[in-house]
Amino acid sequence: AQKITQTQPGMFVQEKEAVTLDCTYDTSDPSYGLFWYKQPSSGEMIFLIYQGSYDQQNATEGRYSLNFQKARKSANLVISASQLGDSAMYFCAMRGQDMDSSYKLIFGSGTRLLVRP
Amino acid sequence: NAGVTQTPKFQVLKTGQSMTLQCAQDMNHEYMSWYRQDPGMGLRLIHYSVGAGITDQGEVPNGYNVSRSTTEDFPLRLLSAAPSQTSVYFCASSYWGGAKSEQFFGPGTRLTVL
Numbered sequence: 001a002q003k004i005t006q007t008q009p010g011m012f013v014q015e016k017e018a019v020t021l022d023c024t025y026d027t028s029d030p031s032y033g034l035f036w037y038k039q040p041s042s043g044e045m046i047f048l049i050y051q052g053s054y055d056q057q058n059a060t061e062g063r064y065s066l067n068f069q070k071a072r073k074s075a076n077l078v079i080s081a082s083q084l085g086d087s088a089m090y091f092c093a094m095r096g097q098d099m100d101s102s103y104k105l106i107f108g109s110g111t112r113l114l115v116r117p
Numbered sequence: 118n119a120g121v122t123q124t125p126k127f128q129v130l131k132t133g134q135s136m137t138l139q140c141a142q143d144m145n146h147e148y149m150s151w152y153r154q155d156p157g158m159g160l161r162l163i164h165y166s167v168g169a170g171i172t173d174q175g176e177v178p179n180g181y182n183v184s185r186s187t188t189e190d191f192p193l194r195l196l197s198a199a200p201s202q203t204s205v206y207f208c209a210s211s212y213w214g215g216a217k218s219e220q221f222f223g224p225g226t227r228l229t230v231l
Contacts, residue, residue: 004159033217045160045207045222052217091159095218103167104150104175105209105220107159 002027004092006108013082014116020067021077021111023092029053032096034075035105036066039089048090051075079113087115119143121223123208129229130198138193138226140208147213149191150220153177153204160207166191167213198230 003026013019025034036048051059051066059066067076079086089112093105124139142149147168152160152175162175166185180202182194191210195202205227209220 009157035219037222043205043225043227045209045225047219047221050217050219093159095220103148103165103173104162105152105160107161109157109159 002029002032002094002096002106004094004106004108006092006111008111009109010112010114012114012116013079013086015084016081018078018080019082019113021079021090021092021113023075023077023108025073025075025092025094027073027094027096029096032094034066034068035093035095036064036075036077037091037093038086039091039110041088045091049077082115084115084117087113089113121208121210121221123206123223123226125226126224127227129231130195131231132199134198136195136198138195138206138208138228140191140193140223141189142191142208142210142221143189144210144221145188146210146221147188148218149185149208149210150175151181151183151191151193152207152209153202154207154225155204163193163206195228200230202228203230204228 005024032053034051038046049061065078089110091110092108121142150165151163164183166172208223211218211220
């Protein structure tokens with residue numbers, strides 16, 4: 001069975017500093033996708049970044065990058081130069097490739113990030 | 118494009134009442150799904166559909182029904198509301214493209230069952 005684990009319920013970071021949000025996963029699928037979503041206090045789910053299991057390079061999207069270590073089954077999100085608007089819940093999620101597992105996203109329990117001025 | 122829309126945004130029900138949460142998307146996505154989010158937890162899949170006329174159960178389907186008569190709409194029905202169904206409900210859609218298909222989420226419906 002697929003599983004996502006986020007071990008940091010809450011984190012603080014000083015404005016303009018970088019922060020790493022941890023995510024480990026478990027799956028027997030050889031092909032899968034990993035996603036990070038941001039959920040601000042307004043409640044909507046905002047897609048941040050995607051990493052494919054066969055991608056050779058770590059994904060980057062602006063200030064977001066994904067530190068993907070396949071052998072360790074980890075997919076940590078790195079936010080550089082934190083801004084006050086980055087304060088939110090962050091969810092790591094996984095989706096399989098085959099018909100049985102690609103129909104759903106499996107979510108972790110989330111990490112609440114608070115950026116201090 | 119409106120993307121994924123959900124109505125209502127907020128709803129309060131009494132135990133035993135029934136209601137339908139509406140979800141619509143204008144992106145011609147084959148795949149649609151419903152998730153619930155409870156406090157301190159990530160989203161869990163309730164039901165999903167891979168196309169009009171095709172639906173299936175997710176992780177937590179009990180107490181909910183769905184139907185998919187058109188590509189655009191995917192309503193979620195609560196048959197007899199219970200306090201345990203107090204949650205935030207998200208509808209999502211995507212192309213049927215395997216692992217890399219990004220799911221687009223609606224704004225959510227916050228449901229309270231008294």
